[in-house]
Amino acid sequence: QVQLVESGGGLVQVGDSLRLSCATADHTIFYNMGWFRQAPGKEREFVGGGDLTHTTVADSVKGRFAISRDSAKSTLYLQMNTMEPEDTAVYYCAVAFWIRSGNYASQTEYDYWGQGTQVTVSS
Numbered sequence: 001q002v003q004l005v006e007s008g009g010g011l012v013q014v015g016d017s018l019r020l021s022c023a024t025a026d027h028t029i030f031y032n033m034g035w036f037r038q039a040p041g042k043e044r045e046f047v048g049g050g051d052l053t054h055t056t057v058a059d060s061v062k063g064r065f066a067i068s069r070d071s072a073k074s075t076l077y078l079q080m081n082t083m084e085p086e087d088t089a090v091y092y093c094a095v096a097f098w099i100r101s102g103n104y105a106s107q108t109e110y111d112y113w114g115q116g117t118q119v120t121v122s123s
Helices: none
Strands: 003-007 011-015 020-024 031-040 047-049 055-056 064-069 075-080 089-096 118-120
Touching: 003 089, 020 031, 020 089, 020 118, 031 075, 047 064, 047 075, 055 064
Parallel strands: 011 118
Antiparallel strands: 003 020, 020 075, 031 047, 031 089, 047 055, 064 075, 089 118
16 A cells, blocks of 8 residues: 655645645655646646656646656656735646556546645745
8 A cells, every 4th residue: 555645735825836746655656646636616726746857837837837847856846936816726646557548637647646735825
């Protein structure tokens, strides 16, 4: 069983920045990792993700959010800048052995999910 540990969530003000981190409990490196979020009353949506060398982010956060990994490649980061109230959500990390479709936004491609971390942007 793979356990994902997410951290970095919290309460911020409009325009602030926040960085979320995600890693497996034993620091196993997964080739494919992604971030998703679910706002109150809405479906869970893709935020960003990628493999060890390439990343992509959703159009809705492009220019404000960025995905990266640490030098050991075992931790995935989500850097969120110029945050807006619409960014308020529970943010989930997920990992996949193989993205068969090539579409990192497809939630069914992911094998394990974290418990989620709350991010609240206050105006």
